[in-house]
Amino acid sequence: xxxxxxxxxxxxxxxxxxxxxxxxxxxxxxxxxxxxxxxxxxxxxxxxxxxxxxxxxxxxxxxxxxxxxxxxxxxxxxxxxxxxxxxxxxxxxxxxxxxxxxx
Amino acid sequence: xxxxxxxxxxxxxxxxxxxxxxxxxxxxxxxxxxxxxxxxxxxxxxxxxxxxxxxxxxxxxxxxxxxxxxxxxxxxxxxxxxxxxxxxxxxxxxxxxxxxxxxxxxxxxxxxxxxxxxxxxxxxxxxxxxxxxxxxxxxxxxxxxxxxxxxxxxxxxxxxxxxxxxxxxxxxxxxxxxxxxxxxxxxxxxxxxxxxxxxxxxxxxxxxxxxxxxxxxxxxxxxxxxxxxxxxxxxxxxxxxxxxxxxxxxxxxxxxxxxxxxxxxxxxxxxxxxxxxxxxxxxxxxxxxxxxxxxxxxxxxxxxxxxxxxxxxxxxxxxxxxxxxxxxxxxxxxxxxxxxxxxxxxxxxxxxxxxxxx
Amino acid sequence: xxxxxxxxxxxxxxxxxxxxxxxxxxxxxxxxxxxxxxxxxxxxxxxxxxxxxxxxxxxxxxxxxxxxxxxxxxxxxxxxxxxxxxxxxxxxxxxxxxxxxxxxxxxxxxxxxxxxxxxxxxxxxxxxxxxxxxxxxxxxxxxxxxxxxxxxxxxxxxxxxxxxxxxxxx
Numbered sequence: 208x209x210x211x212x213x214x215x216x217x218x219x220x221x222x223x224x225x226x227x228x229x230x231x232x233x234x235x236x237x238x239x240x241x242x243x244x245x246x247x248x249x250x251x252x253x254x255x256x257x258x259x260x261x262x263x264x265x266x267x268x269x270x271x272x273x274x275x276x277x278x279x280x281x282x283x284x285x286x287x288x289x290x291x292x293x294x295x296x297x298x299x300x301x302x303x304x305x306x307x308x309x310x
Numbered sequence: 311x312x313x314x315x316x317x318x319x320x321x322x323x324x325x326x327x328x329x330x331x332x333x334x335x336x337x338x339x340x341x342x343x344x345x346x347x348x349x350x351x352x353x354x355x356x357x358x359x360x361x362x363x364x365x366x367x368x369x370x371x372x373x374x375x376x377x378x379x380x381x382x383x384x385x386x387x388x389x390x391x392x393x394x395x396x397x398x399x400x401x402x403x404x405x406x407x408x409x410x411x412x413x414x415x416x417x418x419x420x421x422x423x424x425x426x427x428x429x430x431x432x433x434x435x436x437x438x439x440x441x442x443x444x445x446x447x448x449x450x451x452x453x454x455x456x457x458x459x460x461x462x463x464x465x466x467x468x469x470x471x472x473x474x475x476x477x478x479x480x481x482x483x484x485x486x487x488x489x490x491x492x493x494x495x496x497x498x499x500x501x502x503x504x505x506x507x508x509x510x511x512x513x514x515x516x517x518x519x520x521x522x523x524x525x526x527x528x529x530x531x532x533x534x535x536x537x538x539x540x541x542x543x544x545x546x547x548x549x550x551x552x553x554x555x556x557x558x559x560x561x562x563x564x565x566x567x568x569x570x571x572x573x574x575x576x577x578x579x580x581x582x583x584x585x586x587x588x589x590x591x592x593x594x595x596x597x598x599x600x601x602x603x604x605x606x607x608x609x610x611x612x613x614x615x616x617x618x619x620x621x622x623x624x625x626x627x628x629x630x631x632x633x634x635x636x637x638x639x640x641x642x643x644x645x646x647x648x649x650x651x652x653x654x655x656x657x658x659x660x661x662x663x664x665x666x667x668x
Numbered sequence: 669x670x671x672x673x674x675x676x677x678x679x680x681x682x683x684x685x686x687x688x689x690x691x692x693x694x695x696x697x698x699x700x701x702x703x704x705x706x707x708x709x710x711x712x713x714x715x716x717x718x719x720x721x722x723x724x725x726x727x728x729x730x731x732x733x734x735x736x737x738x739x740x741x742x743x744x745x746x747x748x749x750x751x752x753x754x755x756x757x758x759x760x761x762x763x764x765x766x767x768x769x770x771x772x773x774x775x776x777x778x779x780x781x782x783x784x785x786x787x788x789x790x791x792x793x794x795x796x797x798x799x800x801x802x803x804x805x806x807x808x809x810x811x812x813x814x815x816x817x818x819x820x821x822x823x824x825x826x827x828x829x830x831x832x833x834x835x836x837x838x
Contacts, residue, residue: 210675221686223773231769266800
């Protein structure tokens with residue numbers, strides 16, 4: 208069985224699904240952030256796989272992946288500093304407690 | 311005369327012939343050869359810290375006008391072996407409130423990357439285990455994984471002080487990674503490659519007949535890069551003057567307080583292995599590792615490589631007993647407000663040099 | 669034989685990745701989930717190497733594992749409470765979440781198998797650093813500069829969040 212494009216795409220789809228499950232069901236907000244990172248990585252696997260199998264002489268997929276990694280870093284930094292600020296205020300990291308703007 | 315590269319090449323050819331005669335493809339011979347090389351490197355990187363610990367104790371003793379270990383073996387050369395045996399037989403204590411799995415895995419995560427990092431390092435001319443095209447970036451990327459191990463060690467200890475020590479250690483490691491990587495960028499710019507073997511080869515030759523073409527002799531750029539790399543490497547390996555995370559007089563022993571026996575030995579091993587790695591990298595990047603009197607002449611290239619690495623290791627050992635310890639916030643301040651701007655200025659100077667060359 | 673070796677390596681890495689991701693989303697201790705995520709990111713870097721993207725693999729290890737996960741572990745360690753390991757980590761809507769993610773996954777897999785079946789690699793892997801560099805500073809220079817502005821904004825924002833109330837100058 209030779210390695211083909213759809214193997215990598217199926218793998219990234221599974222990881223994406225697991226990430227969606229985590230983002231929807233985790234009570235800890237850090238768990239939600241980690242699941243979002245999983246989804247980012249699933250998309251990255253997709254990009255590099257398409258680049259390698261369909262357009263191997265150009266590197267656009269890898270360039271976009273560099274941007275995705277960088278933007279994920281920026282988003283993680285801001286999100287985590289927000290989480291720290293929230294923790295300092297309400298002393299909890301569980302999402303059901305973060306409902307002050309509710310209603 | 312004693313060049314290793316032709317011997318290894320002949321050995322690999324005879325291995326391929328033997329493997330093909332047994333019905334497998336040449337790929338299997340290649341895999342077998344690489345596995346043997348990996349085993350040799352693991353052995354080397356495990357044995358070098360034994361020599362380094364003894365060297366450190368002797369060098370520090372002579373600098374303090376005393377003799378150091380003299381009892382175990384002639385001039386105390388088996389001292390480290392005795393220490394190792396003692397550590398192996400110590401009881402492995404795991405604190406109650408800690409996460410047992412994390413406590414078990416933390417020393418492994420700290421030690422494992424350093425073995426992998428030696429793969430692209432050229433131990434002489436033609437003696438690279440794997441000539442990676444991203445050699446420099448690979449070493450920096452994989453050695454950053456140890457910081458995760460330090461965080462795991464801090465968490466797995468189950469007490470707040472060790473956790474603080476782990477946090478401080480990881481913060482210091484991550485902060486000093488930036489000037490360390492940026493100080494090497496001028497080398498990549500001027501030689502146009504990330505492969506360590508190619509960088510070592512590009513430093514052959516002499517200027518004006520006597521000055522070797524090593525990177526440290528490049529005007530201004532080489533010296534600044536070397537100094538920043540040296541300081542950042544000392545900070546990365548958690549050695550004095552940057553050893554707040556593990557200093558005995560500060561947070562007891564920092565993040566590895568609660569690790570005893572073989573796990574503590576692994577932390578110790580990792581520190582000296584990283585010192586050896588940083589020295590080997592400096593020898594290759596700045597001193598043209600393997601360059602010296604040509605092969606077949608007086609000394610083979612791997613002896614030159616070992617000599618330059620030993621000189622760098624001596625610098626590391628010398629620093630420890632010369633400078634006082636830096637406080638944590640002074641340490642961070644030094645990194646972000648002094649080393650980082652100077653490494654960026656260095657990159658622009660290297661760009662200027664490339665422009666002037668044309 | 670080389671192809672079957674590659675397929676074996678891919679199978680092992682895929683199984684490892686799926687197992688680690690399941691640990692990330694179901695583990696009771698957030699710290700263990702974060703460690704599993706770090707390992708999963710390392711396996712993804714290995715997958716990048718399998719796909720011939722060596723520069724991207726090293727960048728993934730350097731930035732994701734050596735940067736983002738360390739920050740995340742910092743925040744996990746700084747926001748822990750003593751009772752945390754006894755709480756359940758999944759909220760009440762887990763059934764709908766599981767159904768939705770299962771539906772999305774199946775839809776994606778069916779679509780991928782239908783459209784992209786049977787495409788094989790044509791070129792052998794080659795070093796990509798030079799071409800990625802040329803691309804980033806050539807065709808993609810505008811997003812490159814824009815991303816540097818985004819990083820600057822993120823830096824300023826993170827530092828601002830780290831200041832105390834007095835230092836913020838309110």
